[in-house]
Amino acid sequence: MATGGLAFPHPVLGNGNDIALGQVEPAIDYEASDELVVLSVSGLKTDNPSLDDLVANGQAHWSVRIQCARTYFRREFTTGDAKVRFTLEGHELDGRVDVDVTLVAARAISGYRPDGVHGDFGSTAFDIEPGEVLAVGPSYNFHIDKQFDPLRAPVSSFMRIAPGEDDEGPFRVDYDDDYLTILLSKKDWEMYGGVKERTPGVVHIGLVLPVLASALRAIDEYRGKRWSDRLFAIVQEKGLDLSDPLRASQQLLQNPVARAFHELNARMDSLDREA
Amino acid sequence: MTNLMILRRTKEQVLLQKVRTSAERVEMYRSAAVFPDIQEADLLRTTIQISDAPPALQMPDGDSSQDRSVTDAENAIRLYQYLGEMTRTQASDSRLWAALSHTTFWEYTQKRWPVPKEAQHDQRGGNPVTFILQHWFVEGGGKAALARHAISRLWWAAHLTKAPWEKDRDLAIFEQADKWRFTRLMLRYQQIYVDVMERDFGSDLRLRSCFLAAIEKWLPKVGRKGDLSSESAKRINLVLKGRSLGALKVGDMFTVCDRIVENVARQLSPAVARGGTSLIQPDNSSQVP
Secondary structure, rough: OOOOOOOOOOOOOOOOOOOOOOOOEEEEEEOOOEEEEEEEEEEEOOHHHHHHHHHOOEEEEEEEEEHHHHHOOEEEEOOOOEEEEEEEEEEHHHHEEEEEEEEEEOOOEEEEEOOOOOOOHOOOOEEEEEEEEEEEEEEEEEEEEOOOOOOOOOOOOOOOEEEEOOOOOOOOOEEOOOOEEEEEEEEHHHHHHHOOOHHHHHHHHHHHHHHHHHHHOOOOEEEEHHHHHHHHEEEEEHHOOOOHHHHHHHHHHOOOOHHHHHHHHHHHHHHHHHO | OEEEEOOOHHHHHHHHHHHOOHHHHHHHHHHHHOOOOOOHHHEEEEEEEEEOOOOOOOOOOOOHHHHHHHHHHHHHHHHHHOHHHHHHHHOOOOOHHHHHOOOOOOHHHHHHHHOOOOOOOOOOOHHHHHHHHHHHHOOOOHHHHHHHHOOOOHHHHHHHOHHEEEEHHHHHOOOOOOOHHHHHHHOOOOOHHHHHHHHHHHOOHHHHHHHHHHHHHHHHHHOOOOHHHHHHHHHHHHHHHOOOOOOHHHHHHHHOOOOOEEHHHHHHOHHHHHOOOOOOOOOOOOOOO
């Protein structure tokens, strides 16, 4: 039926007046930094009993499609939960990001005839194939503007993390190299390999933030070193106040604590769902 | 090793403006042996490390755009090996590509995309200014602009198609020894390139791979290779309006793409319609349609 929207071969909630009962109006929120984009989608329900039942019994699921034309990024995530959070690498997205939320068949459904279907469909029941759209929500978009030159990562351009000489124990910092280098013990270096990609926010608050604050305090002492000059240029560019290095570090890293909390919450939510 | 350089934003704007306003400048893009208007101070040093020795790209030859596209796949591989795996945001920066087409790859860009004469309204787009803006600059941004730029199109083609099974293990069903299998296919026929790079579904790793695998399977069975791709892409776009293929498992996604491409192949080729040929072998021909 086509009523001002697309022509679907079966009734679709949100497409004209195909289905009078229910609606799809999820809330979408995002937080973006150079390192991470955290997208939260909540309110994934239709208030249409037959459609919500399909989700509850696994016959349908929500599809959240994230697309960014400028970076050739398009990915589709599915969930049966009413609330979901995705964490994407910051470098995947730049400029306009489109988000589309639809309810789709998770498997073949026979005899589909949702509550509130328009009378024009008569008494017909439909056979639905996996992936076919059952409900559509409004389209959303937001813009991600990189605050730094994308070819000059703010931290990786002057700081790096490397294995040190110690077998175990606290990390050390080498201020005398071109790069400000955090030297982890061999034992910690091994574990670092397992967390750097999965929870970069934890690395930021546990290692990068304190070392950056320490480096800002010592920035004048090391002028002429590559890392110091680069860091100084970034501080100037952003107009940061060096009298409060801990605050300046957090500004430079764009609120790493909030980002780490989001990241950990997302990971623990995911573990809770799996449990 | 050396650091990759990009144009300063202000210089990029100046170069764009000169192309739009100066006939002499347009002539420079046709015939100058080197581009004389970029000095070291116009460039910014990035943190991306590349080899000191840029690759020798194969120089395209011939009068037609088909002739000149023959070297695209091999050049895409060489360029990608040279520049490496940049992030998506790095690789969508217009200044990077404008710098490369005006410096390191000036001669290649001239030969691959020879600027048409003023009154020449051929398939390359008759307006020389528009032509230069499309192939030497990433004007307007977005994927269509990246897909037209002489150098960025090669990098992105390689990036999006190199060994997709290494990025997503669910795509292992397509794994072959040749990591560049889909790169070679996509750049062998310009229509496939356009259909993948300029349509939204081409940005989805799984859908892109399924589409290319299906095209590869049916391509040897039809004569009008470009039509197979364009018609199949149109139909997939149509299906996507009512069906979320991206939410399917890879096997199911491929089945849908395969059926669509098969139907198009049967319409295009009576031999396929009679079902008389094996469809297992990939297309190994090097003929440009």
